[in-house]
Amino acid sequence: MITVEDWALNRRLAADGVAKAEIARKLGISRTTVIKAVASLGPPEYERTPGVTSFTPFEARVRALLVETPEMPATVLAERVGWSGSIRWFRDNVNRVRADHRPIDPADRLTWTAGDVAQCDLWFPPRKILLEHGTRTLLRW
Numbered sequence: 001m002i003t004v005e006d007w008a009l010n011r012r013l014a015a016d017g018v019a020k021a022e023i024a025r026k027l028g029i030s031r032t033t034v035i036k037a038v039a040s041l042g043p044p045e046y047e048r049t050p051g052v053t054s055f056t057p058f059e060a061r062v063r064a065l066l067v068e069t070p071e072m073p074a075t076v077l078a079e080r081v082g083w084s085g086s087i088r089w090f091r092d093n094v095n096r097v098r099a100d101h102r103p104i105d106p107a108d109r110l111t112w113t114a115g116d117v118a119q120c121d122l123w124f125p126p127r128k129i130l131l132e133h134g135t136r137t138l139l140r141w
Contacts, residue, residue: 001044002033010037054085055093062094066101 002010006027013023020038024031037044061081065072074091077083083090128136 001046002029002037004043007037007040007043010034014038053093055090058083058090059093059097062097063101066094066098070098070101070103 006029009027010023013026014020014034020031020034024034027034058081062077065077065080074094075087077094078087078090128138130136
């Protein structure tokens, strides 16, 4: 697998009109790799398939306990499921699983992007304001 930098260099050299064989020679990689890099839509990604970990046999029991008590400490969970390994590893996995069992936060969180809303105070100056039909009037609250 080539690095993202080599992938970008492949594409730039190919766009500049450099022959694929010359690119392969300069970078010390196969012509097939150059052809695939130029034809690909995005940079190369390494995706590792998830495997079985030491936490996997305990995960179902941990999830069952978290359904009943989502805030149960990881140390108590470890005792209840019979975990004998590293508490740090167990705690990291419990925190990952715990996110699925937390209750929904009852407070609304509002986020606004720039220009979506405006805030103005309900105070008017004590002078006449020009209205749209050309007259001036004193606005009162």
